Amino acid sequence: MKQYSDVVSAYAIMLGLIILVGFLQSWSMALSILCFCLISAVMTMGANIQWGYAGLINFGIMGYTALGGLAAVLVSVPPVKEAWQAGGLQMIICALIIAFIIFIVRFILKKYKKSNNRNYIIAFVIIVGLIFLRLISGPAIHSIEAVNPATTGFLGGMGLPIVFSWIVGAFFAGALAYVIGKIALGLRADYLAIATLLISEIVIAVIKHEDWLARGVKNVIGLKRPVPYEIDLQTTEWFINLVAKFNQGTLSLITDSLQKQQMLKQLVIDGSTVFVKLCYAGLFTVVVVILLIITQKALYSPWGRMMRAIRDNDEAANAMGKNVVKQHLLIFVLGSAVVGIAGAMMVTYDGLFTPGSYRPMRYTFLIWVMVIVGGSGNNFGAILGGFAVWFLWIEAAPAALYLINIFTSGLEETNFLRIHLVNSIPYFRLLVMGAALLLVMRYRSKGILPEKIRH
Amino acid sequence: MDFINSIVLLLNYIFVPALSYGSQLALGAIFVSLIYGILRFAYFTAGDLMSFGTMFTILFTWYFQSLGINLGVLPTALLAIPFGIIITILYVLAKDKLIFSYYRTKKSPPVMLAMVSIGTMFVTQAIVRIIIGPFDRRFFDGEKFILKANEFKEMTGLNEGLTIKSTQVITLLVTIIVVSTLFWFLNKTKTGKSMRAYSDNEDLALLSGIDPKKVVMITWVIAAILATIGGTLYGLDKSFKPFTYFNNMLPIFAAAIVGGIGNPFGAFLGGYVIAFSEILITYAYKKFFIYILPESLEPDGLLQLLSTDYKFAVSFSILVIVLLFRPSGIFKGKII
Numbered sequence: 094m095k096q097y098s099d100v101v102s103a104y105a106i107m108l109g110l111i112i113l114v115g116f117l118q119s120w121s122m123a124l125s126i127l128c129f130c131l132i133s134a135v136m137t138m139g140a141n142i143q144w145g146y147a148g149l150i151n152f153g154i155m156g157y158t159a160l161g162g163l164a165a166v167l168v169s170v171p172p173v174k175e176a177w178q179a180g181g182l183q184m185i186i187c188a189l190i191i192a193f194i195i196f197i198v199r200f201i202l203k204k205y206k207k208s209n210n211r212n213y214i215i216a217f218v219i220i221v222g223l224i225f226l227r228l229i230s231g232p233a234i235h236s237i238e239a240v241n242p243a244t245t246g247f248l249g250g251m252g253l254p255i256v257f258s259w260i261v262g263a264f265f266a267g268a269l270a271y272v273i274g275k276i277a278l279g280l281r282a283d284y285l286a287i288a289t290l291l292i293s294e295i296v297i298a299v300i301k302h303e304d305w306l307a308r309g310v311k312n313v314i315g316l317k318r319p320v321p322y323e324i325d326l327q328t329t330e331w332f333i334n335l336v337a338k339f340n341q342g343t344l345s346l347i348t349d350s351l352q353k354q355q356m357l358k359q360l361v362i363d364g365s366t367v368f369v370k371l372c373y374a375g376l377f378t379v380v381v382v383i384l385l386i387i388t389q390k391a392l393y394s395p396w397g398r399m400m401r402a403i404r405d406n407d408e409a410a411n412a413m414g415k416n417v418v419k420q421h422l423l424i425f426v427l428g429s430a431v432v433g434i435a436g437a438m439m440v441t442y443d444g445l446f447t448p449g450s451y452r453p454m455r456y457t458f459l460i461w462v463m464v465i466v467g468g469s470g471n472n473f474g475a476i477l478g479g480f481a482v483w484f485l486w487i488e489a490a491p492a493a494l495y496l497i498n499i500f501t502s503g504l505e506e507t508n509f510l511r512i513h514l515v516n517s518i519p520y521f522r523l524l525v526m527g528a529a530l531l532l533v534m535r536y537r538s539k540g541i542l543p544e545k546i547r548h
Numbered sequence: 549m550d551f552i553n554s555i556v557l558l559l560n561y562i563f564v565p566a567l568s569y570g571s572q573l574a575l576g577a578i579f580v581s582l583i584y585g586i587l588r589f590a591y592f593t594a595g596d597l598m599s600f601g602t603m604f605t606i607l608f609t610w611y612f613q614s615l616g617i618n619l620g621v622l623p624t625a626l627l628a629i630p631f632g633i634i635i636t637i638l639y640v641l642a643k644d645k646l647i648f649s650y651y652r653t654k655k656s657p658p659v660m661l662a663m664v665s666i667g668t669m670f671v672t673q674a675i676v677r678i679i680i681g682p683f684d685r686r687f688f689d690g691e692k693f694i695l696k697a698n699e700f701k702e703m704t705g706l707n708e709g710l711t712i713k714s715t716q717v718i719t720l721l722v723t724i725i726v727v728s729t730l731f732w733f734l735n736k737t738k739t740g741k742s743m744r745a746y747s748d749n750e751d752l753a754l755l756s757g758i759d760p761k762k763v764v765m766i767t768w769v770i771a772a773i774l775a776t777i778g779g780t781l782y783g784l785d786k787s788f789k790p791f792t793y794f795n796n797m798l799p800i801f802a803a804a805i806v807g808g809i810g811n812p813f814g815a816f817l818g819g820y821v822i823a824f825s826e827i828l829i830t831y832a833y834k835k836f837f838i839y840i841l842p843e844s845l846e847p848d849g850l851l852q853l854l855s856t857d858y859k860f861a862v863s864f865s866i867l868v869i870v871l872l873f874r875p876s877g878i879f880k881g882k883i884i
Contacts, residue, residue, distance in 0.1 A: 458669070
């Protein structure tokens with residue numbers, strides 16, 4: 094048990110901090126931080142599978158997250174019948190054409206030897222295919238987007254419960270990772286980082302601007318929830334009784350029945366938001382625990398040992414007869430699929446899909462700070478990193494305000510410097526992030542919870 | 549006549565803007581490439597270093613403007629650039645001393661250094677946003693146009709106008725001066741040659757008595773100079789917004805890799821490759837074909853290969869294609 098003492102104490106401190114937020118700010122705030130911490134933890138686990146187990150740098154995290162979100166939309170939104178009538182057939186034909194192009198290209202690649210002529214033929218096939226695609230899809234997209242553009246204007250989804258999208262998101266992200274891996278995994282570490290970052294930009298550009306798919310930057314709002322709605326809870330008998338039971342002490346102090354009624358109403362409203370977030374936190378915890386068990390098992394299996402051998406010395410592993418390329422591709426797909434789950438979870442929690450808010454340049458690096466700070470190669474470390482860094486990211490602004498107020502207390506309220514500093518509070522979180530990353534890399538280069546080598 | 553009109557159209561909407569945008573990218577790509585060649589890591593602070601240098605140039609510009617100093621028809625910022633460069637040099641050297649030198653002496657793997665540069669990226673972003681704020685700022689003054697569309701039409705009697713902004717000409721002139729000085733420095737002077745030797749083969753260079761500290765320091769100085777000049781030119785031409793600069797890191801990296809990373813001349817050309825392909829592929833050619841084709845063949849659509857939404861995606865796709873077929877870049881050549 095002793096070897097887990099640092100893990101337990103680190104997690105205890107983290108939970109204590111979140112509970113402290115509950116007491117100091119509000120429980121609703123603390124729970125939403127917890128939910129996002131859990132989502133970040135899933136993303137970090139995905140990145141950790143790639144970086145910690147296999148030493149692959151994947152800066153394409155936001156692309157997979159967006160695909161997971163897209164899955165949430167495509168699974169949960171009911172299909173738009175008019176749009177399918179307007180252009181559904183053509184879009185299906187387009188999908189077939191794409192499949193056909195891929196098939197032909199694969200056929201040519203397999204059948205003929207490498208030569209310039211082969212490249213020209215492939216380029217010709219792709220260009221002809223693209224021209225056909227544009228000719229067929231152009232009018233179809235136009236008519237789909239014209240269907241009631243204020244609310245729909247897209248094909249819609251399948252109308253299934255949104256929780257399914259967590260699995261579908263994993264498949265989407267995994268499929269993308271397979272394609273990217275086939276293209277880019279042969280590159281050197283830093284090239285791979287940049288290539289994946291750029292590819293994720295392309296993915297997000299497509300999701301943003303193909304309105305027929307998921308309304309693009311017009312956003313999809315009001316996705317169905319896997320948990321009850323606040324409004325319904327507030328009128329449900331058992332919930333009101335539950336709240337009354339919890340707050341018996343406070344309620345019994347009030348003698349006036351009208352006042353008591355109002356007080357209870359307020360408590361029920363507050364309680365309902367907390368209850369909903371609690372449900373989400375429960376669901377997310379289940380996902381994190383399942384993933385943790387699977388990844389822990391994998392890490393200490395013969396397969397995990399092989400992965401670490403490849404990471405530490407791929408030439409030696411290759412010489413031992415391990416297929417490095419295949420294993421790299423496999424782990425790239427697995428890690429990305431986990432990130433895809435996180436993307437679907439995030440959209441589920443928000444209840445809306447806003448492609449404009451996926452900024453690869455910013456959030457990718459945030460996730461990487463989580464991985465490095467938490468401790469790469471250690472799943473507990475990765476989850477802790479997700480928690481700690483997201484907590485810092487949210488709480489850095491209030492903390493900075495507090496500190497600025499202390500340091501500038503000698504200055505007048507209207508002092509130029511003071512006003513300027515207070516206005517730039519949101520940017521102190523960037524400073525905190527940078528400093529945290531630099532300090533951890535310098536003084537604890539293996540992260541807060543370093544990888545444990547078990548032989 | 550129609551033929552000349554069509555040429556002017558392309559000049560106005562494709563050639564001139566792409567040339568100035570390409571120059572700005574090229575300056576960034578050269579220093580990313582240099583750092584990659586000599587310090588051997590991907591420098592993720594690139595875009596933010598440009599915004600850092602530009603920020604100080606802007607602050608000095610405002611200071612000069614408040615003193616009533618200006619350059620007449622030229623923007624005051626040109627006068628402020630040297631001061632911005634000095635502060636940026638001090639900043640990168642301090643950063644190297646405090647942060648990067650530790651990992652260099654420890655011989656950390658390049659990936660580690662790239663991660664460290666992400667840390668400095670966050671810090672630099674925070675400094676810029678805390679000092680000047682995240683907002684869009686214009687700091688251009690002086691004469692805006694060298695040639696206005698109307699004047700050109702009157703002068704030549706053509707239907708199409710040609711607009712040349714003074715910032716575009718300044719960008720081009722400054723780029724030519726800076727880049728030719730840089731290549732003269734790298735190819736003709738002793739220090740420049742020692743830098744190339746260091747980049748080619750570190751051990752051999754150390755054996756022949758090249759001082760690595762000096763090489764590293766000069767690399768940082770060149771990086772600071774190029775970052776400040778490139779950033780200021782971009783800001784003069786468009787506008788200064790920290791987030792845009794941060795995003796510009798991607799096309800800059802794309803340019804550096806397309807040109808063959810570690811090869812400054814390749815990076816210089818890579819900047820133009822990226823800029824031209826972005827604009828060529830997203831331009832709507834309808835009007836062009838109306839001019840050159842007979843009336844019966846006039847096109848109906850916009851004749852745009854891809855909508856402008858995919859501007860960034862174009863350059864990245866080119867990068868992906870290059871990485872697939874020629875991982876060492878289009879212009880291989882020798883490593884710096």
